[in-house]
Amino acid sequence: MASRRRWTYDELLVVLNLYHKLRFGQFDQRQPVIIDLAERLGRTPSSVAMKLSNLASLDPALKLRGINGLKGASQLDRDVWDEFHANPAELVPLSQERFDALFVDAQSETTEVIPGIGIRPASKPPTGETETTRLTKQRRGQGYFRDAVLNNYDNRCGLTGLPVRELLIASHILPWRDHVAERLNVRNGIALNRLHDAAFDQGLISFDEDLRMLLSGRLRDYLPHDAVKLSFEAHQGNELLLASDATPPEQNFLARHRAFFGFP
Incomplete structure (x- = not known):
């Protein structure tokens, strides 16, 4: 197995896709997700983990937290990073296409990335609000966003701790239909169970500057219903x-959610 060959553009797209679906503390060669991807790329888990850490050195959000990643990012690493983040609407679906092609046969199928378990075919198309679920490109974008958000919350509801992935939604803070630029931004997502996702989407609950849950006046009208x-x-x-x-939610997005639904 060759582990020292140069990384290609397509390989870096795939690894960058995974980068945004894992937290920094999960960049470990023993991580099943990394082992699965390394096998499909024909590389060692240590080389994939190292490349993820190289990419971390380019991440401004980590630098703000005092995390520098590993030195040694190549010029191609930098070019792909810049291109990916300058044009996520095009590059995220493309990276998901390259990623899925390593694990599934049908173009209409996609994958799930589950830390501690591995990479597997998605059991069904990702759920959640989408304007064009029939289009493969949009479905891939939704799959990417779902994995990134749910894994950011340890595959549990951010409010209740419910750990059943099948019952979780990657909720958009700013609605998908109205905010194209933020559709795939992990900071525009919160992992919620289906009930609280619906409540958040309808403005029945929100979150304050300290990420504490707020209850709307409309819901208070139903108290003390058990x-x-x-x-x-x-x-x-x-x-x-x-x-x-x-990665915490973007405070400005939450402020706009509160303002839109009239929270004090």
Whole structure:
């Protein structure tokens, strides 16, 4: 198995796709996801983990947190990083296409990246709001966003801790239909269970500057109904569950969500 050959453009697109679906603390050669990808690329897990850490040195969000990654990023690494982030609407679906092609046969199928478990074919098309689910490009974008957001929250609901991936939604803070530039931005996503995703989408709940859950006046009108108390009032004031190396939601996006739905 060749591990010292030069990285190609397509390989870097695939690794960069994975980069945004893992947290920095998961860039480990023993990580099953990295082992799976390395096997399909014909590389060693250590080389893939190292390349992820090289890419981390280019990440301005990590630098703000005092994380520098590994030195040694190539000029091609820099070029692909810049191109990917300058044009995510085109490069994210392309990278997902290259990624999926390593693991599934049909063009209409996509994959799931689950840290600690590995990479597997998605059991069904990603759920969530989308304007063109029939188009492969949009479906790939949704699959990428779902993996990135759910893995950022350890595959559990950020509010309740529910760990059943099949019941989780990668909720958009700024709606998909109205904010094209932020559709694939992990900072525009929160992992929520289906009930709280619907409530967030309708402005029945929101989150404050400290990421604590806010309850709308409309929901308060239903108190003291037991179901509302159990599902919503019990979580009022609770902070979103985020790992120490997770990417937090963008504060400006949350402020716009609160303002749109009239939260004080």
